[in-house]
Amino acid sequence: MSLYKRGNTWWVRFTAPNGQQVRRSAKTTNRRQAQEFLDCLKSDYWRVAQMGDKPKRKWQDAVERWLEEKKDVKATYINDVRILRWLHDYLFDKNLDEIVRDDVDQIIKAKLAEGVKNATVNRLLEVIRAILKKAQTDWEWIDKATHVPMLPEPKRRVRWLTHEEADRLLEELPDHLAEMVRFTLATGLREANVTQLQWSQVDMNRSCAWIHPDQSKSRKAIPVPLNADALALLKRQEHRQQEKPSDFVFMFRGKPIKKANTRAWRDALVRADIDDFRWHDLRHTWASWHIQQGTPLYVLQELGGWAGPEMVQRYAHLSASHLKVYADQLAQSKAISTNLAQSTISGDLETVECAKKSA
Template sequence: MARKQDGLYQRGEIWWVRFNHHGREIRRSTGTTDRTAAEEYRDQLKASLWRQEKLGERPEYRWEEAVERWLIDRLDRPTAYNWKLTLRWLHPHLCGVRLADITRERIEAIKRAKQKEGVKPRTVNDVLNVIRSILRAAHEWEWIDRAPVVKTLQEPTRRVRYLTDAEEVRLLREVPEHMAPIVRFALCTGLRMSNILGLEWSQIDMTRRVAWVHPDQAKESKAIPVPLNSDAAQILREQMGQHLSHVFTYQGEPMRRVNGRAWRNALQRAGIENFTFHCLRHTWASRHIQSGTSLHALMEMGGWSDVDMVRKYAHFGAEHLVEHAERIARSAQKSAHKEKATG
């Protein structure tokens, strides 16, 4: 239970400040378990409020205030769930810290702390990118004079992982029944998990066989047209009548994610390694290129903002270059025949 005294109270082990300032309730975490440090924080906060009022000084905003404002504008984004997980991990490192005190050195310490967990560079960069985005936003709000430089780690170039036909059969046999239509739809459309799970019937026109992702649902913040091939249309017909608003549900409720334990267990039973749900999108893109779809058409269907982002799939469609490669073989054969004739 929280213990209150002298404007201080505890939530768990952490001391919090709570008092009234001109009719406005001030309540903040001190970020410390030490009562003396919490008292100092309280006194500094009251002095800061006085200077703001009497001397016109700029408020000293803290990390959690910036997080709250930054996140409110992004709660409807597809990646909001992942941001919340990252912010939860960052909380003990930055809670109660003034934005002006979040220096490059402090960020480097956070980077090292995440690296010690043995995670991949990309996971470390996810944390750093959230910090950078929040601090840049704080600079735009004029909460800080400048945002510190945040250096991310170099990520190794990864090979494109995609399903073979045999792996697809095994995966669909092993995933839970409610997941199978989602996996099939991902392979038909290339949509990201959040866009599939958030897909509503109002975003589908079965007559024209198209669906669409709204700009506020898309990673690149622009609308994505989703042409529905015959397989995708059949999957949607199978889902009709199961829910009033959402296409894909489980036990009558919309889902937030399908890459949890059931997904991992299905991959293990199917004998599929180094594969994530996002690799279904890679599979879709790779199959399009192998079937002759142009990079520009793939870019539009996949909602990418730059053709360079789809070039990693280009090597799957090298059939048109075979004729050029064969020229060397024909020349070599001609040279051999010529030498034989003159020999």
């Protein structure tokens, strides 16, 4: 029987032209509507088999394939899972080619109603956009994905510390956190890469360390050159662990440090009179200091393990040394030099005339 009931809901069951057994809920208690659903479904499968149409794929099919492909390669995988769970009620049973702008607008409105910022909504929209793009270009499940807009986000300035502010903060921090801050300012590593750093990732003889691909946000290995400050710090850590060696570089009371952004960190910021500053801003500080010392952007990108130049570009405005040669060329212009000379002469003559009148 093609139509049957489960409780009060009608279900459909049939064999598609390719031999596939199809069983699906019609999501209705009305038999006539269930029959219409069955007829449309059979027609879709027939067109796929006989006319070469693409089979109808649902959002949930795309989600399952996306999660399978990204499981071991995407650093934000856990966040994606959380987002997709939230989207379940809005897109779960929709065909991919039936997802339209109205659906996206409804999702935006619902998420904003939770009181979140545009940036949070955009992270959700980026996941929708990425899955639909995959379905169109890579999997060839749909001919064209609907447009997914991004909400405007305020452009925040890069928060970084001056050397004087950094010294002030270090004086207020407990020793174990101060050492981690010094290491971050010397290497630019992210919080998790510092707290999880193991001695097996350090070679002090070659003055280098490394972050494994599965520990990196970009999922690429990051070489970490160790300057004199970083090496001196590591030697101190090594000396402290002589009696009780550990696999981890940074320890507190005999245990690995799981999180650096603690109450001790926040209290030290207050005592140091430093506002609006997060642990991750230490990485911004490291990058800003590099740029101010003349490190080229492409070198900074490699040092920081960024996948593309866009993130590094945020620091470009902190140094204009690479532009000075072009500014100097304008200063050598004859027209400008002549005008400046004439202005100087005119100014000198006016000064002389004023002096004569005064006399």
